[in-house]
Amino acid sequence: MTGAAARVWEEQRIVAIRRRLVPVVVLAVLTLFGAACGENDADTAGSSSTGAGARAEGPLSGELTVAAATSLTNAFTRIGEEFQAAYPGVELTFTFDASSALTNQLLEGAPADVFASAAEADLAELTEAGLVAGVPSVFARNELVIVTKPGNPEGVSRLDDLVDVGIVSLCGAEVPCGRYAQQSLDAAGVAIPESRVTRGPNAGATLNAVSQGDAVAGVVYVTDAAAAGDAVDTAAIPADRNVVASYPIAVLASSGAPELAAAFVAFVSSPVGRAVLEELGFLPPA
Amino acid sequence: MLGAAAVTVAFFALPLLGLLERADWSRLWADLTSPEALEALRLSLVCSSSAAALCVVFGTPLSWVLARTAVPARPLIRGLVLLPMVLPPVVGGVALLAAFSLRSPLGGWLHDTFGVQLTFSTPGAVMAETFVALPFYVLTVEGALRSMDQRYEDVAAVLGASRFTVFRRVTLPLIAPSVVAGTLLAWARALGEFGATITFAGNIAGRTRTLPLAVYLALESDQQAAIALSLLLLVIALTVLVSLRDRWLRPA
Structure with a gap:
């Protein structure tokens, strides 16, 4: 091989290696990006929990997971924002799905602190299984x-x-x-x-x-x-043919943060929570 | 190495064993032969077989083009065709909806001109299944076309055979095992399709409620029925994959 040919060959090899490296580099960058995003979240959470100490409602902080019926998605997302404004130290997560699906998930051991269902029967099933702490209360109705x-x-x-x-x-x-x-x-x-x-x-x-x-x-x-x-x-649908759905909410027995969970349940029925529910078309509890 | 491999096998085997352990064997047969189950099974077989047939009809020419011609933007085309393999099927369903619902230009035109509605119909379910199954067929057949000894084709061409004759008499017999393997893989994937189907074709008893949809629905009402149907899907899929044997998954 002449010197020039060897050089060309070498250059081609480098190009080939570079090409092969492209996907690896892209993946690495994406991974780092993802990690950085995660860190940012942690940072904000950290700084807000320090900020919480200065607030009157300070003592409550930690993670809270709320499982709720799909029909509560908008209402609870907004109530959640209000709740976090009141308790900045709290990291609130929602799981929205059909109440029946959530009931099955909870029976299978899905971790959650609060369950808000679109049907009293589903919460009754959980109560029977010993998964509910206290007595569920109806906080809204729907048609x-x-x-x-x-x-x-x-x-x-x-x-x-x-x-x-x-x-x-x-x-x-x-x-x-x-x-x-x-x-x-x-x-x-x-x-x-x-x-x-x-x-x-x-x-x-x-x-x-x-x-x-x-x-x-x-x-x-x-x-x-x-x-x-x-x-x-x-x-x-005329009233005589319509069905009024009652939405009960309860703290779950497996909750690692029962105080925080109770605070959220109380917040949903507070004037702030009521106002959001009413604005979105829910009926008040009977 | 053996230990690590054993762990991997266990990782795949344990969920299946869990399913077997949870099954109530005394009512398994009754669950499998209920009218709902039989209807879902019949529909599943019709839909996945139709989807596999569509994969062969549309996938074979595409595989040949990708393997044999210098078509421009080939990586892009291949990426496009393989996309459903990595795309969440629900996203595929939403995309199909955007393209073929009555309110989309194409879907509206099809309906106004031919009276055809794909959404919420069995053909729609077949389409959704074809969408996710086609990559498996193309990948298998294109691989076989690339790795086969192309000198046979050259010789046939030199002897005067037309391109189509070469494909029919030389290429196809050589890659036949891979065509079969690709068809079975696509069929098995179509059989298990859920996300794109429920999004695009809905969940209508006897029309679009295939076995996976029936499993999902039964999970909330009757877990034992769901497990029975899951086992049925599992047995069918496993039978297909085992029958593929090494010979068929290796390049031709």
């Missing part, structure tokens, strides 16, 4: 409404209309909103063939089938329909 595509092209105005339109979106038969919808349909004497019902795994997914997907109509919570805004139209 059902029919949602349709914007402009309601199929002219759905009553539960009876759902029998002969296209695909109807309902919650899974075991999910609270699915159970309530079934009660409501039964009360109206309406039976939709199951071959035209798409079953969402939770209240949010059920609404999405109408707002994002091609379901013609659905039965969801009043609050979820309101949150969807222009993405759906609504048709009210």
